[in-house]
Amino acid sequence: IxxxxxxxxxxxxxxxxxxGDLSIVSxxxxxxxxxWAPSDNKYPKYEVVIVDDWIEGRREDGTSPYDYYLSEEFKxxxxxERVEVKLIINEEHKYQGESREIGYQAAKxxxxxxxxxxxxxxxxxxxxxxxxxxxxxxxxxxxxVAGNLLSFDKNQYRNKIPGRSIWVQGRCYxxxxxxxxxxxxxxxxxxxxxxxxxxxxxxxxAARHDTSYQxxxxxxxx
Numbered sequence: 001i002x003x004x005x006x007x008x009x010x011x012x013x014x015x016x017x018x019x020g021d022l023s024i025v026s027x028x029x030x031x032x033x034x035x036w037a038p039s040d041n042k043y044p045k046y047e048v049v050i051v052d053d054w055i056e057g058r059r060e061d062g063t064s065p066y067d068y069y070l071s072e073e074f075k076x077x078x079x080x081e082r083v084e085v086k087l088i089i090n091e092e093h094k095y096q097g098e099s100r101e102i103g104y105q106a107a108k109x110x111x112x113x114x115x116x117x118x119x120x121x122x123x124x125x126x127x128x129x130x131x132x133x134x135x136x137x138x139x140x141x142x143x144x145v146a147g148n149l150l151s152f153d154k155n156q157y158r159n160k161i162p163g164r165s166i167w168v169q170g171r172c173y174x175x176x177x178x179x180x181x182x183x184x185x186x187x188x189x190x191x192x193x194x195x196x197x198x199x200x201x202x203x204x205x206a207a208r209h210d211t212s213y214q215x216x217x218x219x220x221x222x
Contacts (some may be wrong), residue, residue, distance in 0.1 A: 010044060010045075011044045011045045011046050011047065011052065011108065011109040011111075012044060012047075012109055012111050012112065012113065012126050012127070012129065012130060012172070013046065013048075013107035013108060013109045013111070013112040013113070014032040014046065014047070014048045014049065014112070014113050014115055015049050015051065015100055015103035015104045015106065015107065015112055015113070015114050015115065015123070016028055016029060016032065016049065016050050016051065016103070016115050016116075016117055017051045017053050017096055017099035017100055017116070017117065017187060018050050018051065018052055018053065018054070018066055018102065018117040019052075019053045019054050019093075020117055020118060021065075021093075022065060022066075022068060023056065023148055024118055025050075025066070025117045025118075025209045026063075026118045027118075027120055028115060028116070028118065028119055028120055029048060029050065029069055029085075030077065030078075030120075031115075031120035031121045031122075031123075032048045032075070032115060032121055033048055033077070033078035033083045033085065034078055034123070035083075035121065035123065035124070035125065035126045035127065036123045036124045036144060037051060037082065038127070043082075043127055043130065044130060045082050045083070045084070046082070046083060046084075046109070046126060047083070047084040047085070047086060047107065047108050047109065048069075048083065048084070048085045048086070049087075049088065049103045049104075049106065049107050050066050050069060050086065050087050050088070050103075051088045051090065051099045051100070051102055051103040052064040052066050052087060052088065052089040052090060052168035053090050053093055053094050053095070053096075053099040054090075054093075056065075061160060064089050066087055067087060068125050068173050069085050069087065070087055071087060078079070083106075086106075088102060088103060088106055094114075094187075094189060094191060095188075095191035095192035095195070096192060096195040097186055097187075097190075097191035097192070097194065097195035097196075097199065098184055098185055098191040099191075100168070100195075101184060103184040104175055105175070107175070109128070110173055110175045110209050111133060111145075111172055111173065111175070112172070112173055112175060112176055113125070113126065113129065113169075113171075113172050113173075114168045114169060114173070115169065119169065119197065119216045121149070122149065125147075125149060125152065128147055128218040129145050129147065129172035129218055131218070132145045132172075132216045132217060132218040133145055133172065133173060134149070134215060135216070136214060136216035137216075139214065140168070140212065140213065140214055141173055141174065141176075141177070141212070141213050141214070142205045142213065142214055142215065142216045143158040143173075143177040143203075143210065143213040143214065143215055144171045144172060144173045144175050144177070144203065144204070144215060144216075145171060145172040145209065145215070145216045145217070145218055146164050146170065146171050146215065146216070146217050146218070147170060147171070147172075147217065147218030148170065148218075149169050149171075151168040166196055166197045166200055166201075167196050167200070168195075168196050168199060168200060172218075173203075174213075177206070177207075177210075177213055178203065180210075181202070181203075181206035181210065182201065183202045183203050183206060185189070185199050185216075186198060186199075187190065198204070
């Protein structure tokens with residue numbers, strides 16, 4: 001995607017860096033694979049990319065506990081014709097920011113959403129982003145979509161995250177735009193200490209100065 005070329009969204013990716021036990025992470029993954037879709041089949045296929053950044057608790061043979069989400073048992077809980085689940089296993093602990101980047105750089109689709117493993121997407125989140133991208137990209141490509149993301153932490157605390165905040169959640173991003181402007185998460189220990197603000201700051205600076213792209217607002221944001 002570049003310049004003023006028009007595009008059509010072929011799909012969306014949800015990136016979930018995960019390190020907690022299944023009792024926490026499952027709420028996040030389920031909210032992603034069970035996204036609402038209209039009955040007219042205009043909604044695109046999408047994928048959920050889980051990045052195993054497990055701190056403690058790996059099995060003795062080194063395999064990931066998150067391979068449960070690839071099992072036939074878990075596939076019974078969502079529409080496998082519409083949703084694909086992938087698992088990436090970090091060889092060492094990369095922390096939040098770097099794990100996010102590992103996930104979205106490996107994703108199938110150019111537009112992606114970042115989701116923490118102790119949060120949940122609102123049921124219609126991806127469809128709102130999809131609608132906004134499809135509508136706006138008739139003019140020129142979109143750098144990101146901002147919207148109010150309704151999420152829940154592990155204690156089920158309801159939290160609305162505004163799409164133009166310093167947090168990475170609440171937006172749907174264009175990977176091509178990010179790579180064009182070399183917007184990357186910090187690595188190593190800095191990945192933990194600068195997991196949100198430096199990345200969002202660089203993104204917003206690039207979006208303000210690249211007139212060949214535009215930003216979009218989902219219908220959930222006033």
